[in-house]
Amino acid sequence: MNGLSMKAQWPQLDHLGEVVFVELPEPGGSVTKGNGFGAVESVKATSDVNSPISGEIVEVNDKLTGKPGLINSSPYEDGWMIKIKPSDPSELESLLGAKEYTKFCEEEDAAH
Amino acid sequence: MRGGLWQLGQSITRRLAKGDKKAVARRCFATESELKKTVLYDFHVAHGGKMVPFAGWSMPIQYKDSIMDSTLNCRQNGSLFDVSHMCGLSLKGKDAVAFLEKLVIADVAALAPGTGSLTVFTNEKGGAIDDSVITKVTDDHIYLVVNAGCRDKDLAHIEEHMKAFKAKGGDVSWHIHDERSLIALQGPLAAPVLQHLTKDDLSKFYFGEFRVLDINGSECFLTRTGYTGEDGFEISVPSEHGVELAKALLEKSEGKIRLTGLGARDSLRLEAGLCLYGNDLEQHITPIEAGLTWAIGKRRRAEGGFLGADVILKQLADGPSIRRVGFISSGPPPRSHSEIQDEGGNNIGEVTSGGFSPCLKKNIAMGYVKSGLHKAGTKVKIIIRGKANEGVVTKMPFVPTKYYKPS
Numbered sequence: 001m002n003g004l005s006m007k008a009q010w011p012q013l014d015h016l017g018e019v020v021f022v023e024l025p026e027p028g029g030s031v032t033k034g035n036g037f038g039a040v041e042s043v044k045a046t047s048d049v050n051s052p053i054s055g056e057i058v059e060v061n062d063k064l065t066g067k068p069g070l071i072n073s074s075p076y077e078d079g080w081m082i083k084i085k086p087s088d089p090s091e092l093e094s095l096l097g098a099k100e101y102t103k104f105c106e107e108e109d110a111a112h
Numbered sequence: 113m114r115g116g117l118w119q120l121g122q123s124i125t126r127r128l129a130k131g132d133k134k135a136v137a138r139r140c141f142a143t144e145s146e147l148k149k150t151v152l153y154d155f156h157v158a159h160g161g162k163m164v165p166f167a168g169w170s171m172p173i174q175y176k177d178s179i180m181d182s183t184l185n186c187r188q189n190g191s192l193f194d195v196s197h198m199c200g201l202s203l204k205g206k207d208a209v210a211f212l213e214k215l216v217i218a219d220v221a222a223l224a225p226g227t228g229s230l231t232v233f234t235n236e237k238g239g240a241i242d243d244s245v246i247t248k249v250t251d252d253h254i255y256l257v258v259n260a261g262c263r264d265k266d267l268a269h270i271e272e273h274m275k276a277f278k279a280k281g282g283d284v285s286w287h288i289h290d291e292r293s294l295i296a297l298q299g300p301l302a303a304p305v306l307q308h309l310t311k312d313d314l315s316k317f318y319f320g321e322f323r324v325l326d327i328n329g330s331e332c333f334l335t336r337t338g339y340t341g342e343d344g345f346e347i348s349v350p351s352e353h354g355v356e357l358a359k360a361l362l363e364k365s366e367g368k369i370r371l372t373g374l375g376a377r378d379s380l381r382l383e384a385g386l387c388l389y390g391n392d393l394e395q396h397i398t399p400i401e402a403g404l405t406w407a408i409g410k411r412r413r414a415e416g417g418f419l420g421a422d423v424i425l426k427q428l429a430d431g432p433s434i435r436r437v438g439f440i441s442s443g444p445p446p447r448s449h450s451e452i453q454d455e456g457g458n459n460i461g462e463v464t465s466g467g468f469s470p471c472l473k474k475n476i477a478m479g480y481v482k483s484g485l486h487k488a489g490t491k492v493k494i495i496i497r498g499k500a501n502e503g504v505v506t507k508m509p510f511v512p513t514k515y516y517k518p519s
Binding site: 018020021023039041043044046 | 173178179180375378379443444445447467468470497
């Protein structure tokens with residue numbers, strides 16, 4: 001599970017500002033594509049985080065409890081949230097790659 | 113009026129759209145073109161201000177630095193806020209004091225000229241219409257500042273009562289200072305920096321005092337007050353000189369004082385234990401419930417004579433049924449309307465504002481609980497997104513205040 005496709009589901013990260021708290025599920029639980037599994041809180045707003053694919057949560061990043069700001073400083077590496085074992089590999093094909101994601105964010109920013 | 117103000121995200125949580133649809137931040141506000149702009153609008157944008165709608169104005173929520181860093185910098189060095197969206201007005205006339213006393217809980221008559229105080233405008237039920245800093249300039253001139261979000265409501269209220277008062281022969285008139293802009297300068301460097309721009313000796317100018325004086329070449333109204341808990345000032349400057357004053361203040365501080373937005377302003381006032389009207393103070397909350405009994409003048413407690421006095425004086429005698437208190441909690445930051453429960457899971461109140469404190473690095477919140485459960489140290493549970501989180505009633509201010517008072 002790479003950070004790129006995680007971020008594809010919540011492109012408002014930059015707009016959230018500095019993260020102060022991350023709500024994460026327990027390992028062993030399951031996630032469904034498009035449904036929320038946790039939340040990210042900034043100083044001024046809370047955002048649900050939706051899962052890009054369905055599957056089993058095999059690992060949760062405990063580092064985020066003490067250092068929620070990792071989501072801002074290192075979203076693709078140390079700021080990972082959960083690791084999912086996919087239950088339906090075909091879902092992976094609909095995820096955005098890095099280039100398409102960047103274009104998507106630019107279009108979003110221009111629209112506002 | 114709950115939700116009438118956009119509460120800087122405290123009571124609105126942005127929920128992203130689910131699934132494969134384009135995620136769209138929900139926009140509940142007026143478009144940019146309908147929003148009012150202060151004289152510092154271009155200045156904010158040029159300095160990296162992120163402009164957001166607030167109470168019908170386009171205001172900076174933050175600049176290039178984070179809200180957290182901005183908050184810390186205010187307490188370490190200082191902050192410059194554009195608060196021109198707030199409404200300044202003057203009441204004049206030989207009966208101005210008697211008139212205002214019908215509408216507020218303060219002992220306005222007892223204020224020495226050149227001093228002021230926080231007060232509350234009450235309604236017939238003793239609830240708060242708005243909070244305001246009022247100042248007696250002279251015995252026939254009162255200067256007051258009210259919240260931007262309450263401007264229309266407050267002015268209509270004052271006007272209605274003024275008409276009735278004048279019809280009975282009372283001498284009072286008003287002037288709304290739309291020709292002026294309000295700048296707040298807060299933090300340990302506020303006084304030394306401001307001293308560079310005025311000849312008046314600020315070392316003898318104390319918290320709550322007011323003067324009309326020359327600052328940077330223009331006639332300003334200066335009040336030693338603020339909304340951060342730090343020493344500082346609110347400067348009412350003729351609007352045509354607003355930008356040059358802001359520039360001069362920033363330059364004299366050699367970059368240590370930073371332009372600071374509404375996001376940090378909210379964190380600062382929460383750390384200082386100060387109410388935000390629309391969250392911690394509302395039409396149905398009395399000053400007694402809000403812990404502002406100290407603001408009711410002694411003579412007023414005996415005589416009444418303000419709207420809702422019967423309700424308020426009764427609460428003074430019997431005690432209110434709910435009280436505003438502070439909390440420190442673990443888990444996610446409490447937000448407005450989060451339920452408060454006792455350790456047994458019974459509902460005992462509600463959070464009215466909360467967030468992460470950049471200075472304490474903990475969650476802090478304010479809310480109302482049943483009287484009896486308001487003592488510091490009382491353990492509570494705060495329900496956030498269906499989960500109970502541990503909290504404890506804590507005395508406010510959360511961060512010690514630094515008001516400049518005579519020793």
